[in-house]
């Protein structure tokens with residue numbers, strides 16, 4: 472079977488500054504997931520691994536935004552990330568970044584491109 476090159480969601484299921492949508496990343500193994508959020512109208516996807524310790528950001532599934540909805544937050548030690556870049560602006564991994572995944576949105580579909588995944592994944 473050909474490995475999957477994209478992961479697709481219906482645009483209507485991705486709400487502004489609301490729950491993120493999680494997905495598996497088979498090329499990176501069973502335990503690693505990704506997520507996509509919508510921020511100021513645009514979709515952003517990242518590998519669901521904090522830049523501090525490689526744990527998932529969301530204790531409550533899909534809960535990636537701070538209460539103010541301005542940043543993504545890691546539930547473990549509270550690192551804050553800029554939603555548009557994944558850059559850590561506050562917390563123990565300040566100055567590091569989440570690993571972004573390329574996203575396009577077309578014809579009411581959010582498409583996450585994972586064909587280059589083995590090249591962009593940072594070894595932790």
Ligand code: FES
Nearest residue numbers: 521523545548550
């Ligand atoms: S594991 Fe995310 S801030 Fe420490």
